[in-house]
Amino acid sequence: xxxxALQMNTNDPAFWVLVVVAVSFFTxxxxxxxxxxxxxxxxxxxxxxxQKLEPLIEKLTFVSEQSKQIAVQGKEIAEQFNAVAGHLSxxxxxxxxxxxxxxxxxxxxxxIVSHTAVEARDKVDLVSRTIDRTxxxxxxxxxxxxxxxxxxxxxxxxIMSGFRRGLEVLLAPAPKPINTIYxxxxxxxx
Numbered sequence: 001x002x003x004x005a006l007q008m009n010t011n012d013p014a015f016w017v018l019v020v021v022a023v024s025f026f027t028x029x030x031x032x033x034x035x036x037x038x039x040x041x042x043x044x045x046x047x048x049x050x051q052k053l054e055p056l057i058e059k060l061t062f063v064s065e066q067s068k069q070i071a072v073q074g075k076e077i078a079e080q081f082n083a084v085a086g087h088l089s090x091x092x093x094x095x096x097x098x099x100x101x102x103x104x105x106x107x108x109x110x111x112i113v114s115h116t117a118v119e120a121r122d123k124v125d126l127v128s129r130t131i132d133r134t135x136x137x138x139x140x141x142x143x144x145x146x147x148x149x150x151x152x153x154x155x156x157x158x159i160m161s162g163f164r165r166g167l168e169v170l171l172a173p174a175p176k177p178i179n180t181i182y183x184x185x186x187x188x189x190x
Contacts, residue, residue, distance in 0.1 A: 008015040 008018070010016075
């Protein structure tokens with residue numbers, strides 16, 4: 001028995017349709033084999049890539065979790081920073097108010113010091129004039145006492161000394177004659 005397919009006439013269009021269908025099936029089968037090989041290779045490549053990317057994905061997951069923690073900490077820090085900024089703002093306001101008070105006090109102190117300096121300068125000038133006047137008066141008094149008291153007293157003392165010597169000479173005992181013998185005490189000139 002011969003098969004039916006082999007009994008077909010080559011001039012029959014069904015034969016050629018059948019040949020085209022067979023060639024198409026064969027081409028499809030070869031194409032599917034090639035696709036299966038390529039898909040298998042692609043699957044292997046994807047598996048290798050997945051194995052290589054798996055640690056990276058784990059690391060990315062870990063980094064993502066850490067990033068979330070950092071974001072939470074950053075939010076807490078931002079809240080604390082806002083609180084600190086509020087405190088600094090209050091402190092700055094108080095410092096500004098204190099500086100204003102200090103400026104007014106310093107200006108008052110400057111006025112007091114300026115007034116005190118003027119008063120002190122006036123008092124120093126007064127004391128200086130008083131010392132100069134007192135020095136002139138002491139010098140004048142000293143010159144006056146020298147001229148009117150000390151010099152006349154010196155002259156009077158000199159006159160009195162001369163007068164006393166004169167009296168001593170006049171009232172002195174008469175000298176012994178030269179030819180007399182003197183005792184030892186009388187020989188002493190003193």
